[in-house]
Amino acid sequence: MPSLYVHVPFCLKKCDYCAFYSHSLADSAEDLSAMYLEGLEIEVAKKQQDALEGVSSLFIGGGTPTVLKETDLEGLLTMIHRYFPMSSSVEQTMEGNPGTLTDRKIELIRSFGINRFSLGVQSFDDQLLGAVGRIHTAQQAREAIGRLRQAGFKNLNLDLMFGLPAQNMLIWQASLEEALSYSPEHLSLYGLMMEEGTPLFERYAEVPGEARGTGFGSALAADTEQVDLLPDEDLQAEMYEWAVKRLRQAGYRQYETSNFARPGYECQHNLGYWRGGDYIGLGPGGVSCLNGARWKNIEDVTAYVNLLYKGETPLDESGLEVLSLRERMAERMILGLRLEEGVHLKGFENDFGADLRDIYGTVLERYNHQDVFVLKEDYLCLNRKYAFVANAILQEFV
Structure with a gap:
């Protein structure tokens, strides 16, 4: 059975390092979320035939799915489970960010059978969060973890990032230690990637090459505005290696390069990708791969919906790719x-x-x-x- 991924391309505000397709709802002049849900239902109904025997896992990602209004979130979950019924034994994950989770939203998510939550904490240091454009605070992350636990989530992943501007080993260690204090079943640790086209990339592209080195150095921008220190590659490696050892001591298994889990809590959805399984990706920017053929949906909500209304497949310009x-x-x-x-x-x-x-x-x-x-x-x-x-x-x- 294929796994199912649903892309929700909305955030309150895009983070400075993010290269994933998403829109800021606050900056949208029209109700893109309503338009998105209308188009998604057309696509979901069509793709149902690709999973007649069911799906092996569900992952609702983005973007920030929990930024949707409660009514839209309920509509999204109703739609998915109408066309892709799942038993309680199927791993069903939703991503979300602190600051976008209300008690009512968490109650809705739980009521629809979502049994795993992935929370984008990234850091428990407010200065670092601000340095990369995150809009939540460390306190909001703590509150979100408490709410999710109180609601009964027994499979919780926390995302953390290392290599952030102004981050040193002590700050990194403090964030990881605090994360461990909440006993999450799963942790995902990601090194900062300087993705071309993002505000963070543009900020450091201004730094003189001899000072920037590989892009992870201390320097002044060309306009003399201070640029925060970025850990160099050696320090990033030390951060990573320390975390691997610390998590092993805490009873976590490093089952994938960036992912650590307590026994039995490995992410089944991602394991499906890494083991070469088939998957269905829905929504603008969603990627599917079935029987050696792969395709990606167009990264434009309006174009995506218009194509679906015309009865056409919302492929991006690369079209259908048959893998050799x-x-x-x-x-x-x-x-x-x-x-x-x-x-x-x-x-x-x-x-x-x-x-x-x-x-x-x-x-x-x-x-x-x-x-x-x-x-x-x-x-x-x-x-x-x-x-x-x-x-x-x-x-x-x-």
């Missing part, structure tokens, strides 16, 4: 090696008709002397000491 055998094998390696379990040798052979060691023997041999890759029973794994630089290594499989 080589592309599918490469994706299995790149995603699977991010997992602690690695890539199952027999599963790879069953799916692609070849032994991965024959296909990628040159890459494996190149890193053999460094013990980058490890064979554990029937799985090929990435040595976890290379997890922080995993992305660079895994590009070898493209």
Whole structure:
């Protein structure tokens, strides 16, 4: 069965580092959320046929789904469960940010069977939150955690970020320690990415190259406005490595490069992606992949809705992409090696008709002397000491 992702492209305000497709509801001159829900129902009804046997998991992300008005949030959840009925045993996740969660919204979310919540905390330091354009405070994050627990959520993920402007090791450690004090079942730790086209990227693009170094240095912008210190790559690596050790001590399993869970609380939805499963993505910007074919919806609410009203598929300009055998094998390696379990040798052979060691023997041999890759029973794994630089290594499989 495929997994189901529903993209809600709205926020109160876009964060300075965010490159995901979303609109600020406060800046919208028209009721885009109502228009979005009308179009989404047309798409949901069409895509129901792609999951006749049901879905393996549900993830409602964005954007910030909890920014929707209570009536719109209720309409969204009603629609999803009307067309994709799910038992209580199916993992159903909703993302949300502190400051957008009311008691009534949490009650609605729980009443529709959402059994996992992912809260975008990012930091418990107000200065850092402001430095990247987050609009919530640390106190609002604390209150949101309390509300979610009081409402009965027993599967809670907290997102945290490292490598933020003005963040040092002590501040990072304090945020992670506070997160641990709430005993979340899952933690996702992300290093700050400087995505082109975002306000944060533009801010640091002004910094002279010799002072900026790799983009993570202390400097003054060209107009002499002070630019906050960004941790360099060595400090980011230290932050990451400290967190891995600390979470291991606290009983969390690092089952994926950036994700840590108590036993039995690994995110099933994301595991589906990393293991090469099929998925359906709904809403503007949603991505689907079924039977080796992949497509993405247009990132424009108005165009998305208009195309659906005309009976057309709201594809973006890349259209439908049929992945070649080589592309599918490469994706299995790149995603699977991010997992602690690695890539199952027999599963790879069953799916692609070849032994991965024959296909990628040159890459494996190149890193053999460094013990980058490890064979554990029937799985090929990435040595976890290379997890922080995993992305660079895994590009070898493209």
